[in-house]
Amino acid sequence: MESLTHDHGSASAKSSRRVKTGRRLTTAALTVSLLAGAAAISAPEASAAPRAQSTCHKQNFYNWIETNGARxxxxxxxxxxxRxxxxxxxxxxxxxxxxxxxxxxxxxxxxxLKGYGWVRDDMLYNHNG
Structure with a gap:
């Protein structure tokens, strides 16, 4: 009889550990999910850069700056x-x-000033803006 009580206690302990482990996994999954959601909300819009890239075109022309202090x-x-x-x-x-x-x-x-960089088109002579 004593061994039956011992086995019953052991099964109960195992069940309790499974429940605790399950709760820990659920808590961890929920934490990761919440952190990922917060990161997605606070991160800058990822589609902004690809949209700008999709409107890019190759060019090949020379021009002069028409203003003072163009960056x-x-x-x-x-x-x-x-720069x-x-x-x-x-x-x-x-x-x-x-x-x-x-x-x-x-x-x-x-x-x-030397090198490469970006200039807005309205800083140039005969811009199309």
Missing amino acids: LRTGPSSSYKS GLLYNGDRMKFSRSCGRWLYGKVLSSTTG
Whole structure:
């Protein structure tokens, strides 16, 4: 009789451990789900970049900056860092456009700025804006 009581207690303990393990797994799954949902809500919209990419086109033309203090940016929007300033008469060769933003190489700059970057099209002579 004593062994039956012992077996019954053992089965009860196993059942209790299964319930606790099940609760822990449920709690962990719920926590992961909530954290993933919070991350998705607080993350910037992932589709913004691909939309900008889908409107990009190859270009091949030269043009001059028509304004003073046009920012040469690291990407096609004002939210990207400025690499420096371009001034009236500075010249660029453009190879790509994304919406109203043009990507190209600085050919001549009054400040000595060199390299590649993005400029908004309304900063150029005869822009289409």
